[in-house]
Amino acid sequence: MKVAVIGCGKMGVTYIQALSRMPGVELAAISDLRLEHAERIAEEYGISAYSSVDDLLADKNIQVVCVTVPSHLHKELVVKAAKAGKHIVCEKPLALSPKDAEEMILSCNENGVQLYVAHVVRFFPAYADIKRKISEGVIGDVGIAHAKRMAGNPGVGREWFLDPRLSGGVIMDVIIHDIDFMRWTLGEISSVYALNHRTESLDYASVTLRFRSGAIANLEGCLGSPDTFTSEVELFGKKGAIRHSNRDGITLRAVLREGPHGSPVVNEQSPIVHSNYWTELNHFLECIRTGNDPVVSAYDGLKAVEIAAAAIESIRTGQPVSLSES
Template sequence: MIKVAIAGCGTMGEVHAANLSRMPGVVIAGVYGRNPDALAGFASRYRTKAYDDFERMIEDTDADLVCVLLRTEEHKEYVIRAARCGKHVFCEKPIALRTEDARQMIDVCESHSVQLFIGHVLRFFPNYVDVKKHLDKGTIGDVGVIHTKRVGPHPGRAKAWYSNPAASGGVIMDLMIHDIDFLRWTIGEISSVYAVNVRRHDQDYALATMRFRNGTIANLEAHWGFPGPFQYAYEFAGNRGMIRMNSGDIQPFVMRIGTPDITADPAVAVPVNPAAHDAYYEEMAHFIACIKENRTPLISPHEAAESVAIARKAIQSALTGEPVYL
């Protein structure tokens, strides 16, 4: 039986607790929070004990795993506190707001021989896993240009801290980082970044152009304050075909394979229903299996730290109006 202690009873706390509560061989041993009403309701829903003292929760529960699901600005403090108690740690993305903080978190976890897993959940979404498989196989040839898009309502309307870049990192650090991590995983290392970022009222919009060391160019778009439901999309164009996905389309996933001498439409459509697969469940199950079997997780905290470094470079570029070279 794996005992899990949860720090944070907000949105992501609910997401992960709901999955943990139906996971075989797992028990939610306790939850820590600072809002008494939210804490009591959370503990009641998941039939666990509520704590307003983090160390007391760790001591009482003797948890195997601590899930740090607090505000981004608090990740460093609570990951380090859990690691120093000898606990494996699941932490939501981004790992931290600053690269140096991320590296300190990693150092503490390594020095206490505990695993640190960062929740870059796109690596568990089937429509993202599938595109990586096709790229690895060379299905569309050499990729030249990529477009990604991730837009939705501004979370600051529900939780004010998102509107404070010092607490959340803004749309680049909190939202665009999903696609930064995914593209580094699929394409490789980035050599330069140029970005623009506009913040007005309840709008936070960013557009970044990134060049990879292999010559691929990617345009990443992220928007908090989009007047519609949350949507995400990607398009990969290679010299032998194209892969495109838009979550807002009825037929969200399309792959076209062809050469210039083909005149007929060679489209092969593969419909994917994102709701049919819970990637948040899969990422947590994966990490728990790694703890049980002493395996290396799919996502290295060093990779998560590098994604933060890229996001910081994008923010720097947006502030200065100049490209940043890595």
């Protein structure tokens, strides 16, 4: 299977590294507006480099394109790739508005190509294990959940992250990871309430999700945090709690109530070293080969954008936003 990558920023390079090590996959070409930058990377991997996306898409041998450009460019490039007959892996968020996300999905359907949205948190072993344990009822019905995702300064060349017109801001770019994870784990959401504090160098928000099950999740996120990257999640059920933090030496800690004399039973799991992006991309490409349903669908990508957009609307109005049950 011949695959190309559009966009050679930090995420594009991550994709290039993963695809170059994947059995049964040929990394065929890359594209970036900065042709000299793309050519340096292409020389390292022995592949073709383009400054024109149209020229790359004209290559009939390329079957799949990975879209790893800034978020505000996703719609334009996904629609172009769909019309060129390419299957598509698009970085999250799928788009910056539900309307654009719907149009992208429609274009892919009309052109008979598959669209996969890279919500990579579903492929992190600890998060996948939390989802599995919740589904198995290990801690019982979940009533409360918390998540925190604090990212530092985007760095030189990636300042667009701090411009909400280009990235969607902290909710659409950072907290959307936990929005998708919570919906995947706890089901559909009935209402959203959010608060935001933004300066020239920092974008912070808190988002409260109320689920149709009655559960409530509080999500916290930051772009421009002065601390090191933090990713934490905890869920509380009738029978116990599950916690994970990237700062722990263990991958996952589950604490149950069933111990003797009421003492907690603690289950700790050691870290598993995987490239989560490799796992994600390998899964999507396998779905293209086999026709199997993906772990995360284009519809899931649309729903995450809808919920993030509702949070942004809540900030604008100062009121909770109800979500449709359709």
